[in-house]
Amino acid sequence: MKTRVNFDWGSWYLLLAAGLWLMSCKKETDVVSPSTDTSAENKVVNDWILENMQEVYYWNTKIPANTDKTLKPGAFFESLLYPYDATLRPDGDRFSWIEESAEDLTAALSGETRTTGMEYNLYLRSAGSNDVIAQVLYVLPGSPAEKAGIKRGDIISKVNGQTLNRSNYASLLFDNTTFSFGLAQVSNQLIIDTDVIKSVTATVFQENPVFLDSVYVRGDKKIGYLVYNQFVPAPNGSNGSEYDNQLDQIFSRFKAQGINELVLDLRYNPGGYTASSANLASLIGKGVDASKVYFREEWNTTLTPLLQKQYGSDFFLQRFMSKSQNIGGNLQRLYVLTTDRTASASELIINGLRPYMPVITIGTTTYGKNVGSITITDDTGKIKWGMQPIVFKSYNSQGQSDYSAGFKPTIDIEEPISLQPLGDVKEVMLNEALYQITGNAGARRGVGEKNPLSSIGSSIQRKAGGSNMFIRSRKLSL
Structure with missing residues (x-):
């Protein structure tokens, strides 16, 4: 099946912090669900991935000669990359990625997501601690977070009654849509829990x-x-x-x-x-x-x-x-x-x-x-x-x-x-x-x-x- 790449320059063409998006790069194939896991169905998607990557990938000469098309598409895509390594491959790829839903991706690229309407930095609560806090950086006007009274500088130490830590912060902050945020405050450079709770429900928000x-x-x-x-x-x-x-x-x-x-x-x-x-x-x-x-x-x-x-x-x-x-x-x-x-x-x-x-x-x-x-x-x-x-x-x-x-x-x-x-x-x-x-x-x-x-990441x-x-x-x- 010959690769056919159709770059529609009349469509949006974008360079992301994690990548740049071209909307109409396509290949004629059978309908495939993003959740497929059988080898035959994976091969259809993986053929599409490989042929496009061989044509447009910046490091296309580094794509392995032998590939395993029975892998799930996400794993197969990763297997094609020329991965960054500070010592061995300092010129390598830190940014290529794949998503199961292109439709959700295009919405997010335009700033529309299901969100509480705030962004925050994540820190270890203190030196040597496994506990984590989220400090609010900004709150979007009209968002659920603003309506709940959350503001820049607020510190979240608990979500739905659970203290945030290295093991649970990702699931508590990113996998839920309904939140009960327990707030803390700074006192003499220490994080002290308070009795203040803000309840927020995430919604699709632009x-x-x-x-x-x-x-x-x-x-x-x-x-x-x-x-x-x-x-x-x-x-x-x-x-x-x-x-x-x-x-x-x-x-x-x-x-x-x-x-x-x-x-x-x-x-x-x-x-x-x-x-x-x-x-x-x-x-x-x-x-x-x-x-x-x-x-x-x-x-x-x-x-x-x-x-x-x-x-x-x-x-x-x-x-x-x-x-x-x-x-x-x-x-x-x-x-x-x-x-x-x-x-x-x-x-x-x-x-x-x-x-x-x-x-x-x-x-x-x-x-x-x-x-x-x-x-x-x-x-x-x-x-x-x-x-x-x-x-x-x-x-x-x-x-x-x-x-x-x-x-x-x-x-x-x-x-x-x-x-x-x-x-x-x-x-x-x-x-x-x-x-x-x-x-x-x-x-x-x-x-x-x-x-x-100590910072450990950011929303x-x-x-x-x-x-x-x-x-x-x-x-x-x-």
Whole structure:
């Protein structure tokens, strides 16, 4: 059965924090349920996986010559990968993945999931302890969590009456839909349980990634501040650009108010659609327009000559857009707030703007994702799986792609265990940015408080975003 890959560039094309999604990569097959486990049925799905991987996978020359198609599709997909190893394969794959339901995946990529409406970091409760706490990072407006009165900085130590620990936290936090959250509080850097309980039921909820914007005036400094939590152009089911338009409107206001400094808060942004990344970069960049290169893609040696022949060199380039709302002419630099949850399209903003203006990062080292993957789905509906293999590496206009270990911060500062609201001038990262912009005379510098707890993860890692997106007006058939 010959592989037929149909890249519908008129559909969404996205680069995820965990991968980049291409909607119409398909193969004619019989209908297969994602839960199949017989060898014959597995072989149908695995044939589809292998043939597409051999064509588009960035490391396609590393795919094993002998494969076991009797494996379940998830295990078979994993067996094809060129896995990362810090010593043996530092150039290996950390990001390709597969999902049983492509339909659920596409919804999640647009920010629609079943959720309580909050994101949180996970920490060991104390040194040497197996107990775990979840600290709320932000709560979505209108979500079940907000309606229950949960807010940024709240600490969850129990779920449904059980104390969180290394063994149970994943099932208690991620496998339930109805929650009774037992809260704790910080006292002298210790976590103390309280009697406060918040009851929340998860629901299907659409996240608006444009979380907060503010303006701060300090003397002759007019400072714009934007909290942006995922690069998503529009809600699930929309073919429009509602969220991108919202960003345009914010920057139109920034421009009208004479903003001459900008703080872009990407600390919780795992990535998103490339089109949205390019849109935001085009609103910020100094001296950029549709003639300037934002970033370039490097595909595998199988596809590159075919793409080059059919579409020319411009196929591999993402250029900026000419935006009337661009404020780059008033900016001397850009401040970006970062953590290890800042990934993919967020790092693309940093890397893509570096050739055009100074980019100063404040926070902790970013995640380190300079490659993109595509989600391949069967748009005939016969195969229900969706996979996201890495298919390219990205470079800025100066050929730089040197952040696989993340961007180290220009100014190193971490979030404390006691969190202030986002946008509050006392909030530690924003406070540092204001200090750097205005100096001693213009802002009171907060005291950097170290977080004494050991991090073991974050709910943000489970978001299906790190997605980046292209919209092409033509089809590629190979």
